[in-house]
Amino acid sequence: MAHLSPPSPAAAGPAKRSARPAKTPPEATGPGHTPPPGWHPRIDPAPLLPEPEPYRLLGTPAARDVDPALLRRLYEELVRGRRYNRQATALTQQGRLAVYPSSTGQEACQVAAALALRPQDWLFPSYRDTLAVVARGVDPVQALTLLRGDWHTGYDPRARHVAPLCTPLATQLPHAVGLAHAARLAGDDTVALALVGDGGTSEGDFHEALNFAAVWHAPVVFLIQNNGFAISVPLEKQTAAPSLAHKAVGYGMPGRLVDGNDAPAVHQVLSEAIERARTGGGPTLVEAVTYRIDAHTNADDATRYRDAVQVDQWRAHDPIDLLERELRDRDLIDDAELKAVAESAEALAARLREEMNADPVLDPMELFDHVYAEQTAQLREQAAQLRAELDAEEDR
């Protein structure tokens, strides 16, 4: 298949011609038979259109232009990420995690998102993006605090510039826009990268965030991980758009379409979008086409809504296998390095097991500490009530 070179931000893919005949304005036949007063074409939509098919690098000649060190780094993080997912899912079965939304199959998006950012940038993850959060440098155990069943995020968002894992769908997207807008007003070269799923694109907050971002020219990049399903509902019941990337055009920003299982391709497309945002080019919407290999969460049964044949097709397009093949075919990695990567992943899993198997120490009194900057009189009374109940429990 002929491979398309990545489009420049100014020309995101060739313009597709509509099947409809071109509409040319008829000649004016008299006074007032002109376009409505003040109307003028605003921007040319053609440069905003996404690639006609998902952009890929692996297995193409262009892959040779990618820094081999980046390929190895991506590979290591993919392998560690998958092992993390597997271990976290196992911990739910052992009752050590309340719930875990696995991103197995989507590791390329997760890892590329984290690695494409600079330290001053911000990541706005959804609840399925623990791997991206960990790859950005948040402690792998702390990152699971909420999913473990604790009451708080577990990490200080300011330390690594990672917003809390966000559960209400797409509600984190306007936060990313506002933060990017504030950074731009301050003259900082900070970019915000916000992650959302295919289901999230149906939410009103997705629309409002993209609209605000484009109007404000905010330095923000939206990454849709289109993993095929919103829990059980497939994409065709979610949207009638040509692609999710096409939605960008309606907001006046470029859309990019990328193979979400091709880690260097996702990394490249995101890096270009981030650089564009950093240099004043405004927002970009990226759709990464991927697949959720696991069920929605450990509590879900994916056999109720999807065919095993489809899962097998995606297993044959596995992000780790695709990258490993590239590395092996081009002798960019040897057996010792592969073994080291596997050991690194096992060490991560062992640490997760060890720390998550220890019973966490939660102080229920802390529930009253951060509701307000200063505890209200009412909360002081309620805290005293709980204190008394706890003391009575201890006395029994």
Added chain:
Amino acid sequence: MSTATAPASAPAARKPATMAQALRQALHDALADDASVHVLGEDVGTLGGVFRITDGLTKEFGPDRVTDTPLAEAGILGTAVGMAMYGLRPVVEMQFDAFAYPAIEQLISHVARMRNRTRGAMPLPITIRIPYGGGIGGVEHHSDSSEAYYLHTPGLHVVTPATVADAYGLLRASIASDDPVVFLEPKRLYWSKADWSADAPQGVPPLGRAVVRRAGRSATLITYGPSLPVCLEAAEAGRQEGWDLEVVDLRSLVPFDDETVCDSVRRTGRAVVVHESSGFGGAGAEIAARITERCFHHLAAPVLRVAGFDIPYPPPMLERYHLPGVDRVLDAVARLQWEAN
């Protein structure tokens, strides 16, 4: 509207000012004092807001500080969250009470919870200004009293001024607060006047403190926002019935000032809570319960509520039948079992 600042040496001239002017002055002074304060909302820029509360501010502080946003309330509040995460102090305007509802998810799921969720690491000092209440002849969706939705959400302060001076002071205090504040502006009082000086606007009251507006001994009327003038008028009229009514203006619904309310009720022994929003599940229900729990042995009669009916807010031609007026307040006072004394 006067925006001029008098020389520091000039004595403060107190002349009639409207609540709208005081609110505008508060925004002006907050913008001038703190570069992290940003005002955003629909029509707040060039137009100066549909109630002119932001009149001239974008001209003085520029469109980056006072910003006309796209018409999307969840987007306005959602982006304000991100701005606050980056260290700004956003003041957002919701154009009308009922138009704030699209922002409810951002408010409940994020604004109210971010400090708690991050164990105090990420407070959100956002002020959400909402013109609320009826009595201005507004058509549907322009007269809701939505305070109960907000006060039921832990993590929010809910503040509402009833006087010109408080409009200034409470708004300054709200913007200065490190917690999110839902600041409810009684729109039928926007044009109420009082002697007040923009040049010496008086102190900034602490949030969460009620104030006794009228001292009395027979019973306590507990109210806030748009119903304060009604209660003060009722208290005056009540003198003819031989009642000496105390009037408490709550100013903050959250945090709630149990102390001031209970001090008053324990002295008078009778209480009526007055608000124009629907009674069922409203602020008055909570207040009546709190008084009963804390002051039961001081009460000579059950705590009564005077509230709007449990109906969708009526049209302009009928709203006077819905809004609690002086007569309805005094009828409630009359039912406070005076014969038992």
